[in-house]
Amino acid sequence: SQQGEEDPQALSIQEGENATMNCSYKTSINNLQWYRQNSGRGLVHLILIRSNEREKHSGRLRVTLDTSKKSSSLLITASRAADTASYFCATGLTGANSKLTFGKGITLSVRP
Amino acid sequence: DGGITQSPKYLFRKEGQNVTLSCEQNLNHDAMYWYRQDPGQGLRLIYYSQIVNDFQKGDIAEGYSVSREKKESFPLTVTSAQKNPTAFYLCASSIITGLHQPQHFGDGTRLSIL
Numbered sequence: 001s002q003q004g005e006e007d008p009q010a011l012s013i014q015e016g017e018n019a020t021m022n023c024s025y026k027t028s029i030n031n032l033q034w035y036r037q038n039s040g041r042g043l044v045h046l047i048l049i050r051s052n053e054r055e056k057h058s059g060r061l062r063v064t065l066d067t068s069k070k071s072s073s074l075l076i077t078a079s080r081a082a083d084t085a086s087y088f089c090a091t092g093l094t095g096a097n098s099k100l101t102f103g104k105g106i107t108l109s110v111r112p
Numbered sequence: 113d114g115g116i117t118q119s120p121k122y123l124f125r126k127e128g129q130n131v132t133l134s135c136e137q138n139l140n141h142d143a144m145y146w147y148r149q150d151p152g153q154g155l156r157l158i159y160y161s162q163i164v165n166d167f168q169k170g171d172i173a174e175g176y177s178v179s180r181e182k183k184e185s186f187p188l189t190v191t192s193a194q195k196n197p198t199a200f201y202l203c204a205s206s207i208i209t210g211l212h213q214p215q216h217f218g219d220g221t222r223l224s225i226l
Contacts, residue, residue, distance in 0.1 A: 041219050102155040
């Protein structure tokens, strides 16, 4: 089974609203990363949070990590139509060299 | 501009045919990866390589083969043994200094059966 499980599977919001996406994982990690994928394109790295960090910001993105609950959340503030995409969390497992394990993704639709 | 180039963008395979997907990077990254993406399945790792002339199987390597003769190139061959090859294939690369660095992706090759 996948290491990372995103929730919800799909999210539809109005432009200007905030979007919150969650990711849960099962085993010990070195870091957790979030990626975005526009339709028919490759993934783009958004943000990386290490296991000893609790929160990280990048522009309109805010990521939190709770290692005790084995979960992370990605918050996109003041969403725009251009944020419409699929979002994936990926975990780097302890001792697993350079591999990442990706979840199934969340489809975000931002209505203009 | 540095990046990853995948070609072709679309590829069609006949029954019993092997096809090769190209992946080239000019980022000077040591590690390269191949993923398969099916609708609703997320990304699944096929093969990865952390150094030239060495590669390891991922979670779904059966029916696929790779080579890593040059740092810049990591071609994937989908063999006739892969009975369900229709999918979106993504190539990625990363540095390996430290653990689990961000991966940079190409724009994919969509493979279909004729």
